[in-house]
Amino acid sequence: MTFLELLHIIVPILTVAASVVAVLLKDLLAAVIAVAAMSLLLSLEFYILQAPDVAIAQAGVGACLTTAIFVIAIRATKRMEGEA
Amino acid sequence: MTEMSKIVRTITSITFPFAMIYGLYVIAHGHLTPGGGFQGGAVVASACAMILVAFGSKWTIDKIKEKKLSAFESLGAIGFIALALLGLVFGVAFFNNFLTGSNFLFGNIPPTGSVFADINTGGVLPLMNFAVGLKVIAGLFVIVLVMAYATTSFKGVKK
Numbered sequence: 692m693t694f695l696e697l698l699h700i701i702v703p704i705l706t707v708a709a710s711v712v713a714v715l716l717k718d719l720l721a722a723v724i725a726v727a728a729m730s731l732l733l734s735l736e737f738y739i740l741q742a743p744d745v746a747i748a749q750a751g752v753g754a755c756l757t758t759a760i761f762v763i764a765i766r767a768t769k770r771m772e773g774e775a
Numbered sequence: 776m777t778e779m780s781k782i783v784r785t786i787t788s789i790t791f792p793f794a795m796i797y798g799l800y801v802i803a804h805g806h807l808t809p810g811g812g813f814q815g816g817a818v819v820a821s822a823c824a825m826i827l828v829a830f831g832s833k834w835t836i837d838k839i840k841e842k843k844l845s846a847f848e849s850l851g852a853i854g855f856i857a858l859a860l861l862g863l864v865f866g867v868a869f870f871n872n873f874l875t876g877s878n879f880l881f882g883n884i885p886p887t888g889s890v891f892a893d894i895n896t897g898g899v900l901p902l903m904n905f906a907v908g909l910k911v912i913a914g915l916f917v918i919v920l921v922m923a924y925a926t927t928s929f930k931g932v933k934k
Contacts, residue, residue, distance in 0.1 A: 743809040747801065751817030752915070759824045759919050767926035 698739055706732045717772045723761040730754040777927075778831035787829035794822035805904035806897035812904040816911025823916045832923040841924075844917040851910025858899050858906065874898035 709729035716722040730753035737746040778784065801808075801815030827835045862871030874882050875898030885896040894901075 744811065744814055747810050747814040748817055751814065751821050755821035756817070756824060756915055756919060759828060760922060763919070763923050763926055 695739065702732055702736045702739070706736060718770065719765050719772055720762065720770055723758055723765065726761070727754050727758040730757070778834060779829050783829050787825055791822055791826060794825065795819060798822060802904055802908035803901070804894065805908075806900045807892040807894065812907025813911050815904075816908040817915060819908070819912045820915035820919075823912070824919045827916075827919060827923055832920065832927055835920060836924050839920075841917050841921050844913045844920070847913035848910050848917070851906045851908075851913065854906035854909070855903055858903055862899070872898040872900070874902075 706729055709725050709732060713722045713725035713729060716725060730749060734746045734749040734754065737743075737749055798815045798818030798821075801810035801818060802812055803815075805811035805815065859870045862873050863869050865871070865873040874880060875896075876882060876884055877898075881895055881897050881899075881901050883893055883895045885893055
């Protein structure tokens with residue numbers, strides 16, 4: 692098994708794991724960081740699937756701009772989930 | 776959003792030009808390499824969001840107003856449609872590539888085979904990439920900017 696085939700197995704597993712962590716976390720700031728990590732791993736998966744333009748768009752919009760918007764929204768509201 | 780520490784501001788000042796040049800390169804080489812107006816615009820908007828996070832929304836909104844960014848976004852859309860309509864004027868159809876082969880701006884015919892890419896090709900496609908890039912930069916940055924500026928005065932009122 693080559694390194695690229697191994698990467699094709701590892702990166703989707705890590706993507707799904709980051710998504711599950713983002714759902715389970717009660718700290719919303721940590722959940723946003725988990726979503727950013729998921730987005731970055733998804734961008735890496737797009738890159739090794741020979742789609743570099745989709746990878747650039749995913750890294751720019753998914754990993755940077757949505758993270759910034761989420762963090763700004765959390766600053767204006769509550770940090771913990773379920774807090775009254 | 777208040778400004779961050781001096782370390783963050785210094786590192787942002789160093790890394791901002793690199794991110795900006797990479798995004799502008801992706802826009803300008805949109806007809807040759809992967810990427811284009813949207814992808815490069817997203818990269819440039821990310822660099823501007825980094826400036827916003829490091830220096831604070833009050834400092835950023837003193838530098839550029841959201842009305843001006845809105846005007847830039849409209850300018851991008853108008854430029855795109857105007858280039859498409861110029862195809863109707865100079866050529867035969869909407870979106871007609873009237874500049875290619877004209878030896879004017881971006882007017883060279885690209886050579887075939889395994890050669891280095893010539894940036895002076897593509898006709899109206901690079902100009903449309905510039906228009907889309909302008910629209911995406913302004914549109915994505917104004918979302919983050921207005922959201923950051925609106926939540927600064929809003930914080931504390933709700934508690």
